Amino acid sequence: MSAQFLQFLLAGLTIGAIYALVALGFSIIYNASQVINFAQGEFVMVGGMCTVWLGNAGWPLPAAIAAAVLLAALLGLALERFAVEPARGASVVTLIIITIGASILLRGLATLVWDKKIHALKPFSGEAPIQIGGATLLPQSLWVLGVTLVVVLLLSWFFGRTLLGKALLATSHNRLAAQLVGISVRRVLLVAFGLSAALGAVAGILIAPITFTAWDVGVMLGLKGFAAAILGGMGSGPGAVVGGLALGLIEAMGAGYLSSAYKDALAFVIILAVLFFMPSGLLGKRSADRV
Amino acid sequence: MLERLASSRNAGLAALAAVVALLPLALVNNYYYEIAILVGLNAIVCVGLNLLIGYAGQISLGHAGFFGLGAYGSAILTARFGWPPLAALLVATLAVALLALAIGRPILRLRGHYLAMATLGMGVIISIVVATEDRYTGGPDGMSVPPLTLAGVALTGERLWYWVVGVLLVLAVWLARNLIDSPHGRALRALHGSEVAAEVGGIDSARHKVRVFVISAVYAAVAGSLSAHYAGFITPAKVTFFHSIELVTMVVFGGMASTFGAVVGAAVLTTLPQALTAFKEYEMVVFGAVMMFTMIFMPRGLVPTLAALCARPGKAP
Amino acid sequence: MSLLRAEGLCKDFGGVRAVEALDFEIQPGTVFSIIGPNGAGKTTLLNMLSGIYRPSAGRIWFEGRALIALAPHEFAAAGIGRTFQNLQIFFNMSALENVMVGRHLQERCTLASALLRTPRLARAERACRHRAAELLAFVGLEAYERSAAEAMPYGALKRLEIARALAAEPRLLLLDEPAAGLNPSEINDIDRLIQRIAARRITVVLVEHNMKLVMGVSQRVLVLDYGRKLAEGDAETVRNDPRVIEAYLGAEAH
Numbered sequence: 001m002s003a004q005f006l007q008f009l010l011a012g013l014t015i016g017a018i019y020a021l022v023a024l025g026f027s028i029i030y031n032a033s034q035v036i037n038f039a040q041g042e043f044v045m046v047g048g049m050c051t052v053w054l055g056n057a058g059w060p061l062p063a064a065i066a067a068a069v070l071l072a073a074l075l076g077l078a079l080e081r082f083a084v085e086p087a088r089g090a091s092v093v094t095l096i097i098i099t100i101g102a103s104i105l106l107r108g109l110a111t112l113v114w115d116k117k118i119h120a121l122k123p124f125s126g127e128a129p130i131q132i133g134g135a136t137l138l139p140q141s142l143w144v145l146g147v148t149l150v151v152v153l154l155l156s157w158f159f160g161r162t163l164l165g166k167a168l169l170a171t172s173h174n175r176l177a178a179q180l181v182g183i184s185v186r187r188v189l190l191v192a193f194g195l196s197a198a199l200g201a202v203a204g205i206l207i208a209p210i211t212f213t214a215w216d217v218g219v220m221l222g223l224k225g226f227a228a229a230i231l232g233g234m235g236s237g238p239g240a241v242v243g244g245l246a247l248g249l250i251e252a253m254g255a256g257y258l259s260s261a262y263k264d265a266l267a268f269v270i271i272l273a274v275l276f277f278m279p280s281g282l283l284g285k286r287s288a289d290r291v
Numbered sequence: 292m293l294e295r296l297a298s299s300r301n302a303g304l305a306a307l308a309a310v311v312a313l314l315p316l317a318l319v320n321n322y323y324y325e326i327a328i329l330v331g332l333n334a335i336v337c338v339g340l341n342l343l344i345g346y347a348g349q350i351s352l353g354h355a356g357f358f359g360l361g362a363y364g365s366a367i368l369t370a371r372f373g374w375p376p377l378a379a380l381l382v383a384t385l386a387v388a389l390l391a392l393a394i395g396r397p398i399l400r401l402r403g404h405y406l407a408m409a410t411l412g413m414g415v416i417i418s419i420v421v422a423t424e425d426r427y428t429g430g431p432d433g434m435s436v437p438p439l440t441l442a443g444v445a446l447t448g449e450r451l452w453y454w455v456v457g458v459l460l461v462l463a464v465w466l467a468r469n470l471i472d473s474p475h476g477r478a479l480r481a482l483h484g485s486e487v488a489a490e491v492g493g494i495d496s497a498r499h500k501v502r503v504f505v506i507s508a509v510y511a512a513v514a515g516s517l518s519a520h521y522a523g524f525i526t527p528a529k530v531t532f533f534h535s536i537e538l539v540t541m542v543v544f545g546g547m548a549s550t551f552g553a554v555v556g557a558a559v560l561t562t563l564p565q566a567l568t569a570f571k572e573y574e575m576v577v578f579g580a581v582m583m584f585t586m587i588f589m590p591r592g593l594v595p596t597l598a599a600l601c602a603r604p605g606k607a608p
Numbered sequence: 609m610s611l612l613r614a615e616g617l618c619k620d621f622g623g624v625r626a627v628e629a630l631d632f633e634i635q636p637g638t639v640f641s642i643i644g645p646n647g648a649g650k651t652t653l654l655n656m657l658s659g660i661y662r663p664s665a666g667r668i669w670f671e672g673r674a675l676i677a678l679a680p681h682e683f684a685a686a687g688i689g690r691t692f693q694n695l696q697i698f699f700n701m702s703a704l705e706n707v708m709v710g711r712h713l714q715e716r717c718t719l720a721s722a723l724l725r726t727p728r729l730a731r732a733e734r735a736c737r738h739r740a741a742e743l744l745a746f747v748g749l750e751a752y753e754r755s756a757a758e759a760m761p762y763g764a765l766k767r768l769e770i771a772r773a774l775a776a777e778p779r780l781l782l783l784d785e786p787a788a789g790l791n792p793s794e795i796n797d798i799d800r801l802i803q804r805i806a807a808r809r810i811t812v813v814l815v816e817h818n819m820k821l822v823m824g825v826s827q828r829v830l831v832l833d834y835g836r837k838l839a840e841g842d843a844e845t846v847r848n849d850p851r852v853i854e855a856y857l858g859a860e861a862h
Contacts, residue, residue: 036404036407036408083583083587086587086588087586087587087590090586090590091590092350092403092404092407093344093350093407093539093543093547094543094586094590095586096350096352096404096407097539097540097543097582097586098582098583098586098587100536100582101540101578101579101580101581101582101583101586102579102583103579104536104575104578104579104582105575105576105579105580105583106579107575107579108573108574108575108576108577108578108579109576111572111575112572112573112576219532223411223415223532226408227412230405230408234404261423262419262420262423264415264419265415265416265419265420268411268412268413268415268416268419269412269416271408271409271411271412272409272412272413272416275401275405275408275409275412276397276398276409279401279405466723466724469722469723469724469725470722470723472725472733473717473721473722473725473729473733474708474711474712474715474717474722474733474736475717475719475722476722477701477705477708477709477712478709478712480698480700480701480705480709481698481701481709481712483700484697484698484699484700484701485696485697485698487660487680487692487696488692488696488697488698488772489698489709490659490660490679490680490681490684491658491659491660491680491681491683491684491689491690491773492681492684492689492709492710492712492713492772492773492776493681493684493685493712493713493776494681494709494712495679495681496681502719548700
């Protein structure tokens with residue numbers, strides 16, 4: 001395998017893992033509430049920025065990380081409680097505008113609370129690159145891939161084995177039926193938003209040492225995470241992971257072999273291609289229409 | 292009843308014309324004229340976009356793309372190739388119409404969130420292309436644009452532009468209202484009301500959706516071209532996802548399915564950031580809060596909500 | 609020659625066969641009713657006859673022409689109109705506008721004349737309003753001419769849908785449970801309305817549960833059960849068919 005190809009592969013998998021985490025956040029919220037949360041990217045931003053800030057203020061890294069994830073989760077809960085809940089039953093356009101408004105609000109708050117500069121987070125375990133078959137791998141990439149794997153495993157345990165996780169799944173399949181068996185849909189929605197926000201924050205923290213963080217990193221990461229979710233099949237957990245990794249690889253290969261200038265456009269070309277030809281994505285269910 | 296309908300339409304148009312004609316009395320300096328012109332240009336885009344979102348019930352998160360293509364089309368043809376500005380405007384608009392026609396069919400087969408995302412994708416792709424092809428577009432720094440000339444006379448100066456934009460706005464609203472009050476407009480509203488019922492009533496929903504998409508794209512492209520000539524400059528900032536969101540917010544805030552609502556929305560949300568320049572850092576927070584607040588508490592938009600309040604005083608909407 | 613002929617119509621949804629091997633003919637100028645228990649496939653059949661569903665197998669011939677792979681609006685253009693079991697009223701419009709939308713196929717209006725509001729279009733619009741008002745009166749809704757659709761009672765809305773469907777001047781009108789949810793006096797109105805429609809030489813296909821209405825107004829009745837034809841014939845024959853009685857009317861009904 002050529003060293004260059006391996007390099008692109010590793011880079012693609014790394015960023016792909018991040019997209020997968022963001023995409024999982026989208027899918028969880030979409031499943032629970034049929035809402036596309038355009039503010040998802042902002043949770044990614046909050047994760048990275050908050051960790052940087054607390055780290056600079058002297059907090060040890062693990063504490064800073066925990067606090068940042070907690071903050072993001074709280075913001076997710078607030079978003080659900082104060083923005084999405086009051087607008088339950090509103091039209092698609094309305095909900096889209098609300099979450100977009102929330103994302104703008106969060107970005108604005110970020111510039112007020114923090115600043116507009118680009119910040120670096122120190123890599124978790126040093127910067128010495130690892131040589132693998134002629135390609136270099138940053139240690140941080142191993143953190144990204146490792147933590148993502150752990151998170152995915154935890155989530156599948158959560159959804160498969162815990163009552164709360166199953167309640168979330170039940171709500172996504174049939175809200176009314178879930179209510180009838182005593183599931184509090186309110187609570188499920190709050191959990192979904194909090195969990196998705198936490199996932200986003202984790203993604204933001206993992207990637208910050210590699211790509212830096214700033215008040216506006218959430219926009220592109222959010223949109224690309226969304227592209228990954230659509231690619232894998234909106235609402236499908238495994239789809240989010242597959243879509244994320246696929247998108248990361250496509251981007252890395254595209255940037256490497258075709259044109260790095262248009263790297264960002266690839267995600268959106270994929271969105272269009274999937275929506276035109278394969279709307280249910282790679283792993284999504286084909287839904288039958290009942291009139 | 293016929294007279295009532297006709298007169299309400301004409302009354303609104305007359306009121307708008309009156310506002311356009313009389314506003315200069317309140318515009319004390321060039322800065323105010325500039326804002327008025329910006330409002331007018333945004334309003335033109337919003338009137339077109341409102342046909343798509345408010346009446347036909349579709350959504351587009353990528354209309355800044357059409358605006359930008361109109362602007363850059365005019366800019367490139369006049370600045371790089373020396374075309375006469377009016378010809379450039381026509382050709383750029385035609386190109387945008389053709390693009391909207393080509394992409395409209397597949398895109399408008401989608402619904403709801405998927406449609407939103409597809410239009411978003413389209414808009415972002417356009418903005419990336421514009422920012423990347425710097426040989427033609429000047430890249431992220433933008434490019435300068437020669438002034439608009441009418442029969443050899445250059446259109447410069449705030450006051451002149453104010454009248455150009457004002458007249459075009461009234462024209463844009465007139466055309467839009469005519470469309471709405473025609474069988475085409477009813478077909479659009481029917482689509483929004485119940486697509487299946489519209490279809491069995493003989494309405495080719497796909498064709499109508501594409502048609503209104505193209506019309507709204509044309510409105511955006513013309514406004515874009517004019518805006519490029521007016522400012523003398525165009526940057527990719529006008530082609531971004533944010534600008535698309537601003538436009539949708541103006542339409543939604545002012546009132547869906549209300550042409551005058553679209554104008555009001557454009558007016559309020561164009562002047563608001565100007566009023567906030569003093570609090571520049573809070574601009575995003577306020578904008579985001581306004582968007583959320585409006586959609587949660589006033590989902591039909593400002594003008595219809597006010598109209599409902601006036602129709603039944605004291606009754607909550 | 610029959611107005612509409614169905615040949616071997618089938619419709620599958622995934623693994624479920626909702627309609628199977630349906631053959632029937634509808635003669636012009638008649639009222640043809642389709643009855644059957646819930647889930648028998650009646651609405652599925654109507655959806656195929658109006659182009660909303662494409663048959664999984666079989667063909668539909670209308671006025672001698674095979675309607676194959678056409679969109680619903682093309683079925684409408686061919687001369688078939690319908691109403692819906694679950695109201696599909698345009699609640700964002702007035703009653704009059706709902707009916708005016710029904711005139712869409714009769715209005716030939718170019719985009720240019722719409723944008724410029726030519727005098728010709730203005731005249732056509734006035735004529736359209738007038739015609740719509742006439743149709744509202746025909747179905748007994750003249751009192752609602754200026755009402756918003758969302759302010760109208762359920763019974764009125766059922767008749768509004770019929771007026772809207774009639775506006776397209778169909779030769780075949782499919783009515784999907786027009787009497788559902790109505791009280792006896794309203795059902796009488798529907799009965800007389802159907803007769804008035806038939807008197808205008810419009811062929812009516814009626815899907816209904818109300819047996820009194822069906823038996824009183826139909827020339828021919830088709831009985832469906834589990835998506836298959838159980839019986840077909842005139843009202844009297846079908847009413848006395850033991851298979852129909854057992855499957856649908858109940859063994860004790862008369």
